Amino acid sequence: MAESIPSVFEISKILGRLKQFFIQIGELSFFARRFFKELFSVPFEFKELLRQCYQMGNRSLMLVGMTGFIIGLVLTLQSRPTMIQFGAVSMMPNMVGISIVREIGPVITALICAGRIASGIGAELGSMRVTEQIDAMEVSGTNPFKYLVVTRILATTLMIPILIVFGDLIALLGSALVENLKGQVSFQLYFNTVFDALSFGDLIPATIKSFFFGFVIGLVGCFKGYYCKKGTVGVGISANTAVVMASLLLFIVDFIAVFVSDIFYEL
C-alpha cells in the first residue's frame, strides 16, 4: 500500500523537471524576443534566407509527400467500413478532406518537419557553436544571430505552411485513389466534393496555425543549436532535445489554435 504513494523525493524530482521546463520556455521566449528585435534591423541576409528556404523545402518534400500519401490512403481505407455501416460512404471525401486539412495534415507534416528540420538546425548550429564557427562569424563583423538564426526561423515560418499544403494535397490524392479503386468515385468528383465541403472556416485557422508551427520548429531548432553546450555530446543533445521540445510545443500550439478558432466558430 505504502509503496504506491510517491515519496517526497519523487515528487520533488518531478517538480524539478517541471521547473526546468518552465525555465526553458522562459529562455525560449527571450530568444523569440531577440528574433523579433533583430528581424527588423538592417542588413537583411536575403541571399541566405533564400538558400535556407530552398534547402528546407527541397530536403523535406519527398518525406512530406510520402507520409501525406500514406496517411490519406490509410485514413480512407480504415474509415470506409464504418462509413458504409452508417450508409454515409458518399460523405467520405467531406470527412477525409476536412480532417486532413484542419488537423491531420498540419500536425503530421509539422511533426515530420520537427524531426527533420528542427533536429537538422539543432545539429548544424550546435556543431558550429562547438567548433567556434559562430564566434568566428561574430569577430568577422557578421552578426551570427541575423545570419544564422533569423534566416532559419524565417525560412521555416515560410516553408512549413507550403510543405503542409503540399502534404495535404498529396494526402487527398491518396484518399481519392482509394475511393477511385474501391468506390468507383472519379478523381474529379472526389476533389469537387472535397472543395465544396471545405469552407473558409476550415482553411483560415489551418493556414494561420501552420505559420505558427513553422515558427515553433525554427525557433526551437535554433534555440537548442545556438546555445549548444561544448563538446560533440552537446551537439547530439541539441539535435535530440530540439525534436522533443519542438514536438511538444507543436501540440501545445495546436491545442491553443483549436481552442481559439473554436471561440470564433461560436460567434
Place this chain on the structure above:
Amino acid sequence: MNYDMNKDTPKIKTNEHQKSKDNFEQKAVIRLNNVTKSFGENHVLNGFNLVLYEGENLVVMGKSGSGKSVMIKCLVGLMAPDSGYIEVMGKEISTLDRQTLDELRSDIGFLFQGSALYDSMTVRENLEFPMRRHRDKLGIVKDTTPLVLEALENVGLAHTMNLMPDELSGGMKRRVALARTLILKPKIILYDEPTSGLDPITAKEIIELMRSIQKKYGTSSLIITHDVDCARVISERMVLLVDGINYAEGTYSELSASTDPKVEAFFKK
C-alpha cells in the same frame, strides 16, 4: 626540436629587449587591467594584466585550462569579463556599440584554436566571408578573386580555392584559417594556439608563415601557446599566465633562466 632555420632569428638578450621595449613604449595597442572572469565556482582569471605594444610579438603561455582562450575572447568581446578594464587600439571594449565594435574587429585578426572554418562553405567562400561587411574598408568594387588569391598565396594554398574544408588536412585548415584572418589586413593578430595539434614540421611551417606575415604587414601579434619551441622562436616578450594572473613577464631567455618553480615548470623538457 629546433625551429630556428632563419639566420636572422634575434638572440634576444635582456638589455636588447629593454631597448626594443623602450621603442614600443609610445603606443600600446592592447591593454588589459585587472581582468577577472569566473564560471560559477571556477575562477579562471583573477586580475590579469597585459599590454601589447605596437609591432611586437608577445607570447602568452599557460597550462591547458588556465584561461588563455577565455582571455583573448574577452579581448575581442566574445565574452564579457566580470570586472576589469580592456582597451584595444584606444577604445574600451565594453563601452562600444555593435557597429563600432565590428569596425574595431576588422582591425583584429583572430586565429581560432580549432581553425573554425565554416564547413558548409568552400575555401573561397570562407575567405570572402569577412569581406561581406567590410567592403568599404578594402575599397573593393566587385571582384574579390585577387584578394582571395593573394591571401591564399601567402599561405601557399592557392590551389585549394574551390575545395571544401573537410577535404583539407589539419595543417592546411590552419593555414586557410590564417589566410582568412589576414584577408582584412588586420593591425593586430591574435593567435590562439597556432601550432597545437600539428606535427612538428607543420608547426614549423605555420611559425614561419606567422613570421613572414609579421614582416610583410608589420602587424602586432599576441600569440597564445604552450609550445615552448614556438615561444622561443617567435616571442620578443612573454607573459606567463598562472593561477589567473600574469605570473611572470620577460623575454624567453630571462624566463627560461628563472628559478621560480612555477616558471621553471614551463621550460622543463
